[in-house]
Structures are given as C-alpha cells and as structure tokens.
Amino acid sequence: MDMQPIPAREGNHNMKDYKEVYEQFQWDSVKSQFSWSETGKVNIAYEAIDRHADNPDKKDQTALIYSAPNREEKLTFEDLKFKSNQFANVLKKYNVNKGDRVFLFMHRSPEFYAAFLGILKTGAIAGPLFEAFMEQAVRDRLEDSEASMLVTTPELLDRVPVDELPNLKQIVIVGDVPENGDYIDYYKEMDQASKDFDIEWVDLEDGMLLHYTSGSTGKPKGVYHVHNAMLQHYQTGKWVLDLKEDDTYWCTADPGWVTGTSYGIFAPWLNGVTNVIRGGRFSPDDWYGTLDKYNVTVWYSAPTAFRKLVSAGEEVASKHDLSSLRHVLSVGEPLNPEVITWGTKALNLRIHDTWWMTETGGMMICNYPAMDIRPGSMGKPFPGTEAAIVDNDGNELPPNRMGNLALKKGWPSMMRAVWKNPGKYESYFLGDWYVSGDSAYMDEDGYFWFQGRLDDVINTSGERVGPFEVESKLIEHEAVAEAGVIGKPDPERGEIIKAFITLNDGYEESDELLEDIRQFVKKGLSAHAAPREIEIKDTIPKTRSGKIMRRLLKSWELGLPTGDTSTLEE
Ligand code: WTA
Numbered sequence: 001m002d003m004q005p006i007p008a009r010e011g012n013h014n015m016k017d018y019k020e021v022y023e024q025f026q027w028d029s030v031k032s033q034f035s036w037s038e039t040g041k042v043n044i045a046y047e048a049i050d051r052h053a054d055n056p057d058k059k060d061q062t063a064l065i066y067s068a069p070n071r072e073e074k075l076t077f078e079d080l081k082f083k084s085n086q087f088a089n090v091l092k093k094y095n096v097n098k099g100d101r102v103f104l105f106m107h108r109s110p111e112f113y114a115a116f117l118g119i120l121k122t123g124a125i126a127g128p129l130f131e132a133f134m135e136q137a138v139r140d141r142l143e144d145s146e147a148s149m150l151v152t153t154p155e156l157l158d159r160v161p162v163d164e165l166p167n168l169k170q171i172v173i174v175g176d177v178p179e180n181g182d183y184i185d186y187y188k189e190m191d192q193a194s195k196d197f198d199i200e201w202v203d204l205e206d207g208m209l210l211h212y213t214s215g216s217t218g219k220p221k222g223v224y225h226v227h228n229a230m231l232q233h234y235q236t237g238k239w240v241l242d243l244k245e246d247d248t249y250w251c252t253a254d255p256g257w258v259t260g261t262s263y264g265i266f267a268p269w270l271n272g273v274t275n276v277i278r279g280g281r282f283s284p285d286d287w288y289g290t291l292d293k294y295n296v297t298v299w300y301s302a303p304t305a306f307r308k309l310v311s312a313g314e315e316v317a318s319k320h321d322l323s324s325l326r327h328v329l330s331v332g333e334p335l336n337p338e339v340i341t342w343g344t345k346a347l348n349l350r351i352h353d354t355w356w357m358t359e360t361g362g363m364m365i366c367n368y369p370a371m372d373i374r375p376g377s378m379g380k381p382f383p384g385t386e387a388a389i390v391d392n393d394g395n396e397l398p399p400n401r402m403g404n405l406a407l408k409k410g411w412p413s414m415m416r417a418v419w420k421n422p423g424k425y426e427s428y429f430l431g432d433w434y435v436s437g438d439s440a441y442m443d444e445d446g447y448f449w450f451q452g453r454l455d456d457v458i459n460t461s462g463e464r465v466g467p468f469e470v471e472s473k474l475i476e477h478e479a480v481a482e483a484g485v486i487g488k489p490d491p492e493r494g495e496i497i498k499a500f501i502t503l504n505d506g507y508e509e510s511d512e513l514l515e516d517i518r519q520f521v522k523k524g525l526s527a528h529a530a531p532r533e534i535e536i537k538d539t540i541p542k543t544r545s546g547k548i549m550r551r552l553l554k555s556w557e558l559g560l561p562t563g564d565t566s567t568l569e570e
Pocket of ligand 1: 335
C-alpha cells in the first residue's frame with residue numbers, strides 16, 4: 001500500500017526542527033542540565049524520582065497512577081521516594097551491595113516500582129522478569145545472572161526452582177509468606193524500614209539493569225545497561241515522546257521487556273510526568289477506558305495492540321472520550337500503514353513509529369512530531385546517533401540499497417556488555433558499527449524502511465523469541481526426537497511460532513499428542529513461546545555440521561525457492 005506522507009501537525013513541540021537539531025546536537029548539552037555533571041557521580045533512581053520529590057513544587061504531583069481491575073492507587077513523587085528508600089533499606093539489611101543482581105519476578109504493581117527503584121538506589125543491578133515466564137525461563141535467567149536475591153509473589157514462587165539455584169540466597173515475598181521456608185516478608189519489612197536512605201552514588205558507567213533477550217543461537221543473553229543510559233531516556237522522552245511536565249503518559253509495555261523500563265519508568269519520570277501503569281490483561285474496552293479515565297495525553301504502545309483495537313471496531317472506540325490524547329507512538333514490530341490510517345480516523349492523530357532494540361537501550365530511529373511521516377517508514381535517526389545501511393564488511397551503502405541496519409557505536413544507552421559473554425558482545429560489531437540484525441534501506445531523504453530480520457529471531461506480537469530456546473524445550477518432550485522452529489507470517493501477530501518436529505519411535509501423530517507438546521512448551525517456557533502450529537516431519541533438514549536449516553524450513557512453509565542447499569546433510 002503506497003500512502004502519501006502525513007504532514008507534521010502545528011503545535012508547541014519540544015523539538016521544532018529535526019534537521020537543525022540533528023546537525024547541532026551534542027550529548028554534553030544534556031549532561032550539563034544535571035547536577036552530577038559536576039561530580040560525575042550519579043544514580044538514575046535519584047534523577048528519576050528524588051530530584052522531583054525534593055522540589056517543593058513537584059513533590060505532590062502524582063508520579064504513578066496504578067490501575068488494575070480490582071485496585072487503583074496513586075503515588076506522588078514523594079511517596080515513591082520514600083517507598084523506594086524503604087526498600088533500599090530492606091536490601092541493605094539483608095546485605096545487598098553495589099553490583100549484586102536482584103531480580104524481580106512479579107506483575108506490575110506499586111510494590112514492583114518501589115522495589116525496582118530501591119534496587120537501583122543501592123547500586124545493585126535490577127533484573128525484571130516477565131510474569132508469564134515458566135520454570136525453565138526463570139531458571140535460565142537466574143542461573144546466568146547469578147542473582148543473589150529475588151522479589152516475587154506467592155503465586156509465582158512455584159516456578160522458581162529455589163533448590164537448584166545455589167547463588168540465590170534470599171527471596172522477598174510480596175504477599176502471604178509461605179510457612180515452610182526462609183522468606184523475607186515485603187510488607188512487614190517495609191513497615192519497619194526507615195524512609196531515609198543514603199543513596200549509593202555510582203559512576204555513569206556502573207551497571208543498573210539486565211534484560212534477557214533472544215538471539216538465533218543459544219539461550220537468552222543478559223543485555224547489560226549502565227546509569228549513563230539516562231541521558232538517552234531523558235532526551236528521547238523530550239523529543240520523541242514530546243513529554244511536558246503536565247502530561248499524563250501511558251506506556252503499555254511490561255517492565256520485563258526493555259520498553260517497559262526505558263519508557264515505562266525512566267523516560268517519563270526523568271521528565272517529571274504522571275505515569276499511568278495498567279495491570280491486567282488487554283481488552284479494547286479497558287484500554288480505551290484507561291485513556292479516557294485518566295485523560296492520557298501521550299500514549300506509547302505496539303502494533304499488535306493497535307491491530308487488536310482496529311479489529312474491535314469503531315463502536316468500542318466511540319463509547320470513550322479520547323480527546324485528551326495529543327501524541328501516539330509505536331514500537332516493537334513494523335507499523336502497518338493500515339494502522340496509521342486507522343489512527344488518523346479513530347484517534348484523529350498520527351501514530352509515530354519508533355525503532356530500537358533491547359541492546360540499544362533507547363530509541364534510535366524515530367518519527368518526530370515536527371516531521372512529516374512516510375507511512376511504513378521507521379523515521380530518521382535520533383540526534384546524536386548515526387545510522388546507516390552497511391554491507392557485510394561494514395561499508396556504507398547508498399540510498400535505496402537493502403543491507404544491515406547499523407548504528408555508529410557510542411550512544412549513551414548502548415548496552416555495555418552481554419553478561420559473562422564477551423564474545424557474543426563483540427559479535428555485534430563491525431568496526432565502529434553496531435550491526436542490529438535487521439535489514440532495511442534508507443531512501444534519498446534519509447527515511448529508514450524496515451525489511452525484516454537477518455537472523456532467525458522470531459517477533460510474535462512484538463515479543464522476541466529465540467528459536468533455539470523453543471527447540472531445546474521441544475526435544476525435552478518424550479515424544480520429540482528433533483525440532484526446528486521458525487516464525488510464520490501472520491496478519492494479526494506479525495509472526496506466529498511454527499515448529500517442525502520428528503517423533504521418537506513408538507509415537508504416532510494425533511491431535512492429543514500435538515496439544516500435549518504445545519502445553520509442555522507453554523508450561524516450561526511461557527505462553528508466548530509455545531508454537532501455535534506443530535508439523536510432524538520424517539526428518540529435520542540440517543547442515544553437515546548439524547545446524548538446523550531453519551531458512552529451508554521457512555522456504556518450505558512459504559512455498560519459496562529453497563536457494564543454496566549445498567551444505568545440506570545427506
Ligand atoms: C523489531 C524492542 C520494525 C526489530 C524495543 C528489532 C521493529 C527488534 C521496530 C527488537 C519497528 C522494533 N519496526 N521492527 N519500529 N521496533 N522492531 O529487543 O526486529 O524486544 O531488532 O526491543 O524488534 O526487539 P526488542
């Protein structure tokens with residue numbers, strides 16, 4: 001679908017002219033606004049919360065509106081300062097130190113945000129885990145990070161293989177504490193803890209966050225972020241989210257994924273805005289209701305959610321007053337031009353696509369309020385970052401040539417390491433270029449257009465899934481001999497997970513067996529990683545060195561030419 005550009009709207013935007021800003025911008029100008037630019041010592045939780053709580057004009061502003069089906073709560077910046085201080089004191093009481101990994105495995109709640117910020121205040125590294133993870137997924141992440149403490153709820157505790165995690169010394173329970181075991185009671189400890197805390201001042205390059213994410217090989221990797229990322233969170237919040245102090249902002253992402261931390265925690269609070277956090281499941285009525293009830297002005301969501309709203313129809317939308325909204329953005333998957341068209345009708349607004357990754361820590365290629373949108377394009381590089389399309393040797397390609405989407409390394413929120421895996425970290429770089437794994441091209445006017453993943457990573461409803469993790473789980477099932485997993489294009493979910501398997505002797509294909517295998521992955525990893533389709537084959541194509549040829553599986557599935565199969569095993 002070819003669509004006309006959608007012109008920028010008139011308005012008092014934080015960034016008036018992209019080109020001019022792009023040419024002049026220096027990160028140092030952001031730094032100099034913060035007091036730590038003098039001392040060099042910083043703490044991102046202080047900058048996000050305490051800086052506002054210590055300002056008499058700001059301290060009583062609502063920082064967090066928590067809204068779930070059976071709970072609603074508002075916390076001011078001062079409330080959040082005190083609660084996170086209390087949690088930091090609890091951590092100190094139990095000997096958590098700078099650099100320790102403290103993981104969180106729970107649903108979104110005020111308790112989660114107090115704990116997350118409290119962890120950062122001690123200088124420890126926070127590791128938020130998506131609440132839908134099952135045992136294997138939880139184990140892999142806690143094992144690799146060697147987390148010494150976990151904050152979780154009684155409901156999720158049986159997915160934590162406590163006895164098999166020697167580094168995990170302490171578990172904080174948010175809720176009814178089980179009697180059989182040595183647990184720390186969140187509410188009891190918080191009640192007793194002081195509201196004053198001496199923040200651990202750290203260096204800009206000290207670690208603050210680990211997000212596990214999938215590649216095409218191996219288990220999920222710990223992407224390591226440092227306090228310096230705050231520069232990018234703050235400035236993209238200003239220029240891309242266009243946040244102003246009286247905004248009410250809602251980011252729909254879970255903090256188990258990077259969007260839910262960079263843009264569900266840091267960007268809004270660094271910019272001092274009221275942040276809506278919605279618990280519970282997606283439903284079109286509740287989502288429109290949330291926009292309406294809290295008069296949300298800036299909304300950051302994902303194509304998969306927008307597509308569901310499109311299919312829910314106009315009638316649901318028309319029941320709600322959405323007139324408070326002034327700015328809408330999207331991330332995670334290609335934003336279909338059809339969805340942009342829906343936005344201009346249903347919301348009377350443009351939807352601004354943004355492109356970035358767990359590894360980039362913050363937005364990299366974006367559509368800005370003051371810029372014309374070309375529907376289907378991810379936009380242009382954020383000021384202070386350089387993007388290009390490069391070939392496999394790292395040479396820049398001219399406009400309209402497809403290649404690797406790459407970024408000149410060194411932006412503030414770039415990952416600083418892959419946890420305990422320096423080889424993997426280095427494999428991302430070609431000379432000075434960080435190579436994203438996405439293919440794209442740039443048009444003559446500098447707009448970037450996403451084309452696809454270059455590796456086998458699957459993007460299902462905006463969630464990144466590594467085929468290896470799913471294959472490994474599949475072959476643990478007693479009936480499965482071999483497995484190859486691919487992403488299959490799907491109009492609503494972007495891609496769905498499709499598994500090809502071979503069966504062990506003595507097993508016959510049946511609907512029950514396939515369902516059992518599906519449930520096995522779902523119970524072991526998580527619902528979003530369970531294959532929606534499973535097909536039984538006589539063999540799984542492999543290279544002579546034993547690597548599964550997922551590309552060939554995909555070509556078969558899509559009825560495409562199979563290309564070079566010279567490395568195929570006999
Ligand atoms: C994909 C999420 C098309 C891409 C913040 C990237 C996108 C991966 C877009 C990162 C977009 C993200 N258009 N594709 N606007 N944004 N992606 O690490 O393939 O969960 O490499 O980070 O999502 O996913 P991740």
